[in-house]
Amino acid sequence: MAKSVFVLNGPNLNLLGKREPEVYGTDTLDDVRARTETRAGELGLSVEFRQSNSEGELVDWIQEAREDASAIILNAAGYTHTSVAILDALQAAELPVIEVHLSNIFRRDPFRNHSYISLGANGVICGLGAKGYELAIEAVADIIKSQGS
Ligand code: DQA
Secondary structure, three states: OOOEEEEEEOOOHHHOOOOOHHHHOOOOHHHHHHHHHHHHHHOOOOEEEEEOOOHHHHHHHHHHHHHHEEEEEEEOHHHHHOOHHHHHHHHHHOOOEEEEEOOOHHHOOHHHHOOOHHHHOOEEEEOOOOHHHHHHHHHHHHHHHHHHO
């Protein structure tokens, strides 16, 4: 059976829809999950969609992805700007990685302009809300296809 795409979400994203809707929109994380799974299904991919508020759990999941996933889509949320441990896990995973943010991190507080995650990512999508997850699935589908050919 083909390996799934791990879609991992970091801290406070469980509050989507209620949390600063003027910044993050009104879609809940379940809405984002549904959109991601639908687009993945259309492209013949399966998705393992998870959220954690814990840095260690995200590292554990990235290590699991190393064995069990075909690619990683990651919104590390606040850990984007702080976590060397998550970057190290991504670099160890040796998988295609797409970094996603709902908001445009370059149009916000200066500390959000820097991402540790980007150093381990093939590409970055930000500022497009839930649509960014669908685009990330499309990017992953292209990368997986090009690996197979
Ligand atoms: C975020 C942007 C981060 O700066 C922030 O800490 C988040 C969400 C986004 O999706 O826009 O929690 O990753």
